Amino acid sequence: xxxxxxxxxxxxxxxxxxxxxxxxxxxxxxxxxxxxxxxxxxxxxxxxxxxxxxxxxxxxxxxxxxxxxxxxxxxxxxxxxxxxxxxxxxxxxxxxxxxxx
Numbered sequence: 001x002x003x004x005x006x007x008x009x010x011x012x013x014x015x016x017x018x019x020x021x022x023x024x025x026x027x028x029x030x031x032x033x034x035x036x037x038x039x040x041x042x043x044x045x046x047x048x049x050x051x052x053x054x055x056x057x058x059x060x061x062x063x064x065x066x067x068x069x070x071x072x073x074x075x076x077x078x079x080x081x082x083x084x085x086x087x088x089x090x091x092x093x094x095x096x097x098x099x100x101x
Contacts, residue, residue, distance in 0.1 A: 034095045043098060051077065 059066050088096040
């Protein structure tokens with residue numbers, strides 16, 4: 001929540017609404033789950049390892065296209081990981097924080 005409101009706009013959410021949402025989540029037992037730290041690290045290592053292997057294969061097979069394909073693959077990975085994080089949070093209330101700690 002923003003503590004300092006910019007200009008003359010209303011805050012993001014008033015205190016009463018915030019507390020009502022917290023109470024509703026507790027009563028409905030609709031909690032947000034989160035991954036343990038070791039699983040986040042394992043996922044990061046696996047994704048990094050597979051990406052490096054893919055880059056090695058591309059460098060050996062198509063050396064002239066390496067720069068273009070590597071940047072394209074990195075952008076696609078960022079978009080896919082972001083989409084998976086949003087989908088997991090929206091559909092199953094699971095906080096999949098795969099960013100830096």
